[in-house]
Amino acid sequence: MQIVSTIKDVKAVVKKWKEEGHTIGFVPTMGFLHEGHGSLITAAREANEKVVVSIFVNPMQFGPNEDFDSYPHDLERDSKICENLGVDLIFHPTPEEMYPQDFFTYVDMSVLTEELCGLNREGHFRGVCTVVNKLFNITQPDRAYFGEKDAQQLAIIKQMVKDLCMNVEVIDCPTVREEDGLAKSSRNTYLSPEDRGAALIVSDTISLGESLVKEGETNAEKLIAAMETHLKTEPKAKIEYVKVVDGETLQPISTIRPGVLVAIAVHIGKTRLIDNFSVRKL
Numbered sequence: 001m002q003i004v005s006t007i008k009d010v011k012a013v014v015k016k017w018k019e020e021g022h023t024i025g026f027v028p029t030m031g032f033l034h035e036g037h038g039s040l041i042t043a044a045r046e047a048n049e050k051v052v053v054s055i056f057v058n059p060m061q062f063g064p065n066e067d068f069d070s071y072p073h074d075l076e077r078d079s080k081i082c083e084n085l086g087v088d089l090i091f092h093p094t095p096e097e098m099y100p101q102d103f104f105t106y107v108d109m110s111v112l113t114e115e116l117c118g119l120n121r122e123g124h125f126r127g128v129c130t131v132v133n134k135l136f137n138i139t140q141p142d143r144a145y146f147g148e149k150d151a152q153q154l155a156i157i158k159q160m161v162k163d164l165c166m167n168v169e170v171i172d173c174p175t176v177r178e179e180d181g182l183a184k185s186s187r188n189t190y191l192s193p194e195d196r197g198a199a200l201i202v203s204d205t206i207s208l209g210e211s212l213v214k215e216g217e218t219n220a221e222k223l224i225a226a227m228e229t230h231l232k233t234e235p236k237a238k239i240e241y242v243k244v245v246d247g248e249t250l251q252p253i254s255t256i257r258p259g260v261l262v263a264i265a266v267h268i269g270k271t272r273l274i275d276n277f278s279v280r281k282l
């Protein structure tokens with residue numbers, strides 16, 4: 001496994017692989033890898049001859065009051081995980097490598113970025129789209145792997161690939177959870193033991209929502225109300241949103257049907273957690 005930090009070095013490796021006719025699977029991450037990332041890497045490993053993982057805490061997608069400075073990192077540990085999972089190349093650039101002083105181009109999307117997390121994280125998806133576009137251009141993947149835990153991000157990346165006719169297949173990977181249900185996330189490391197207990201309300205509320213839909217609830221307003229009421233049983237939970245939206249356009253809808261995304265964002269202490277489920281059939 002190679003670890004490189006410059007765009008030039010990645011491009012040289014990718015050029016050679018392409019000349020040899022290899023397919024490339026790409027997993028973009030911000031590092032501090034866990035089994036959620038592991039499942040993306042495993043899926044990439046199974047379907048492609050070469051696997052590239054990027055580890056880059058992208059400053060452009062963090063707001064001024066967000067956790068860019070405290071975001072966890074451990075390249076040595078991440079490298080071992082990647083090596084064990086059969087990754088061929090880690091790309092670990094510096095912010096200066098990705099954004100030199102004469103960097104002036106951004107990828108902006110409307111509509112999908114204006115809902116859910118976009119309401120409170122201004123500029124976040126501009127940063128995500130810009131960096132993912134740049135990473136795709138650098139790594140030239142046949143397939144790129146994204147987690148359903150970040151459902152809005154996944155929908156936005158699919159839209160970007162479609163709108164801009166990008167030659168990459170976006171593969172969705174199911175949310176990997178802790179044994180008690182909490183979605184795995186690098187930010188779970190911020191949770192104190194007490195907050196970790198309280199955080200369970202998030203996945204619990206997702207399970208409740210799924211059960212209500214299975215039992216026949218088709219009214220989005222009622223579903224949201226029931227989920228909010230459940231979240232409020234945990235005094236440490238501060239609700240940012242509970243929303244029912246179309247899974248592709250991310251616009252709010254009133255009647256639940258297959259293809260709908262039910263998404264929540266909740267703050268537990270200083271930790272912001274997201275979770276969701278998709279309605280596959282009624």
Ligand SMILES: Nc1ncnc2c1ncn2[C@@H]1O[C@H](COP(=O)(O)OP(=O)(O)OP(=O)(O)O)[C@@H](O)[C@H]1O
Nearest residue numbers: 029030031036146147149150175176184185186187
């Ligand atoms: N629990 C999970 N299951 C499946 N995929 C996941 C999970 N957690 C993260 N991913 C995916 O891994 C990719 C990289 O995500 P990232 O490095 O931001 O990890 P994260 O744990 O989501 O971090 P954060 O705590 O910042 O949300 C994204 O496509 C994300 O959706």
Ligand SMILES: CC(C)(CO)[C@@H](O)C(=O)[O-]
Nearest residue numbers: 028029030058128131150
């Ligand atoms: C896709 C991504 C690596 C872009 O920085 C990031 O948003 C993430 O880790 O989900």
Ligand code: BAL
Nearest residue numbers: 030061062124150153
């Ligand atoms: N996993 C999503 C990246 C972010 O929250 O910045």
